[in-house]
Amino acid sequence: MSKVYVIGTCDTKMEELSYARDLIVKAGVEAVLVDVGTRGTGAGADISAGDIASRHPQGRDAVLGGNDRGAAVGAMARALAIWLAERGDIGAVLGLGGSGNTALVTEAMRALPVGVPKLMVSTVASGNVAPYVGPNDIAMMYSVTDVAGLNAISRKVIGNAAHAAAGMAKWAVPAATSDKPGIGITMFGVTTDCVTQLRRLLDADYETYVFHATGTGGQSMEKLADSGLVDGMIDVTTTEVADMLMGGVFACTEDRFGAVARTRLPYVGSVGAVDMVNFGAKETVPEKYRGRNLYVHNPQVTLMRTTAEENKAIGEWIASRLNQCEGDIRFLLPLGGVSAIDAPGMPFHDPDADAALFAAIRATFRQTDRRRLIEVPHNINDAAFAELLAQQFREIVK
Known part of the structure; x- marks a missing residue:
């Protein structure tokens, strides 16, 4: 079965990311937690920030070796896009985070083909999402509260997103019956x-x-x-x-x-x-x-x-x-x-x-x-x- 890739910054959002991953697994779908923290200090992910950063054309240090956070976010987004493009088992991609992580994850999502399920739980999803979505089928879900700890509201929102991603991965859309080009x-x-x-x-x-x-x-x-x-x-x-x-x-x-x-x-x-x-x-x-x-x-x-x-x-x-x-x-x-x-x-x-x-x-x-x-x-x-x-x-x- 295809996998759900849960993506975020494990140094600051590990509790929320793990919660989403665990719900997906309970729904009967394999989940892979991917760390894209630009400080490279997160722990507990299935795929580390260093693993992702190493896919950057200029190497790991181009992502994790500097002090410019904006440049690091951009470099990590490029590395993540390359890494995701190499995966042959994507059932869905689920991102969680604020404005910085939204920009990072959706840039990589935009590199994926139309039809690959993409869902972003974001603090900025109730505003102008055109820069994040562009001409792509990215679903934006407003987090309501900040993605900063689990509470009665965030558990429900993130849980709904996790179940949605699991459902998209588990139940493939039937192929079109028309054979017309x-x-x-x-x-x-x-x-x-x-x-x-x-x-x-x-x-x-x-x-x-x-x-x-x-x-x-x-x-x-x-x-x-x-x-x-x-x-x-x-x-x-x-x-x-x-x-x-x-x-x-x-x-x-x-x-x-x-x-x-x-x-x-x-x-x-x-x-x-x-x-x-x-x-x-x-x-x-x-x-x-x-x-x-x-x-x-x-x-x-x-x-x-x-x-x-x-x-x-x-x-x-x-x-x-x-x-x-x-x-x-x-x-x-x-x-x-x-x-x-x-x-x-x-x-x-x-x-x-x-x-x-x-x-x-x-x-x-x-x-x-x-x-x-x-x-x-x-x-x-x-x-x-x-x-x-x-x-x-x-x-x-x-």
Whole structure:
């Protein structure tokens, strides 16, 4: 049977960690207690802090040999990620701790594939957990009281977490009955019509997984690609690049398209919704952008039209990243507009800005036998554009 790895700092949390381990064992599941204390003074763990630290690329002393606690926590997280990746028997990972241990353990959890059960009992789980979770299936449980001794409340919370981890390890999720390959597709409100039509064209032969392009959406799709859980990508909506470059709230990371390069999975992409940068309520738009073409999508979301200069930068960035991809790539330019509101008569219709985007991509994109740029005289939401996306994907898969 797979094991539950219970992870924390044994020099300060041994009582709580041992309690969780013992409950897991009583539930009939093997548990392994892992010490990640950066002082290396804990005792009683099944795997010592020194054992974990030794997996750091620069050796044990890179983790336990200094006086900088912040640097040590970061180094221990890296070592733990390497150590966990080497395990072939993980049924679940359970972490316990405060902000420092949460940052350490969840960094290692994020390196594990989607689908491996990950549960973090944390003092910070009732706040903004996005930095800890990212595009991963990490379950955060608020500890209510600090993880500082056992009491009537902490026993219940930690006990529930231990039983949950034991159950996830003991009862594997049945394999999917569908034998259709899975495709990741990115979507935004202003590209919904395109993706809806695309799904209808593909549903008979593929499982389609749609990701909302809100910063973590693109990351989630690429995380699944890295985890081997999708068989290809139709990246209709790359708007997160605009937010990253211009300071919007739905920004991707510098690793956008990284999974396309690493996995060489079949990839069809486009420039959906790069005509806009996303902000919160209108009053939250940065002062330097207040005089721009702004569109209130709803009371919580304000869109800013990108300029020709910004579109040039967006096009160059996207094309330069795609140039690093050696798999089968098809990138489609919708010359009739990149979103529902970038069409004649709509508030973001700006032919000059679009022309700058397309020109930058043409100039930067390096075409090969496997990497091709295709220009289409349609708006991204036109039926003909969706049909061409599906056709191109089927061709590179075949």
